[in-house]
Amino acid sequence: MKTRHKRIALIIGGLAILGLVVALVLNAFQSNLVFFFSPTQVAAGEAPVGKSFRIGGMVREGSIKREPDGVTLRFVVTDTEKDIVVAYKGILPDLFKEGKGAVAQGKLGEDGIFIASEVLAKHDENYMPPEATKAIGDAHERAAANKAAAEASAKTLKP
Template structure:
């Protein structure tokens, strides 16, 4: 390859790289606002009506149910203001659990049930060894009990 060809190739690569970066920066900035919608936003119909979007929130305790077909799972996602029922067929991630954060990607069904194609678990910010986490939990419970009994 001649030096000039090499130079042109590099310039083309640089131009493609930078424009790709710029395009993605813009879409990321816009997507930042709508990476996922909260159940309240969904209930207020702020979500796209016929496109794939994400719902993010907490899985409602005791809402996870396996449907009679044995494959489909249903659970409710809440932001403590509104709740969206979600239906999903597939394997749930390891960290998925009731009371924990979740991000589901899919479409809104006509019956008001969110049909998820993908369910991702969103974990919280604490990184604690089990025994430390347990003792923290215990002291929290103790504190609450103390407050109630006083």
């Protein structure tokens, strides 16, 4: 084999190994990638069914219920526009309370109930995850726009 052929074979082998390493890194990154969705986006069908993602918002007052098995807990996460029921088996963070911000990671079941594998609570009185803050702000803006549109149409209907 000539020196030129050996050099070409080494370059091709190196590129093949580099391509394999890049493919493995991208595959690991893709499998660990978790997106955030608001309850409104989940209700609209934008969230993937059967794949892991995060949902966040406020825990609705009076929604925390323990199942008869004594281990599973159900609560409602809301962005003040839409509500999503979350089921979680495990110990909740000490700061998890009704009316406070929370983010849950898990999968959406076929029945529309979010099965959480992890629940995160806010850190202090002023903190809420940025994604949850944005989702709640967006819901308030849509509600205000809908109210203004309803008032405008009511004015045009009056004689």
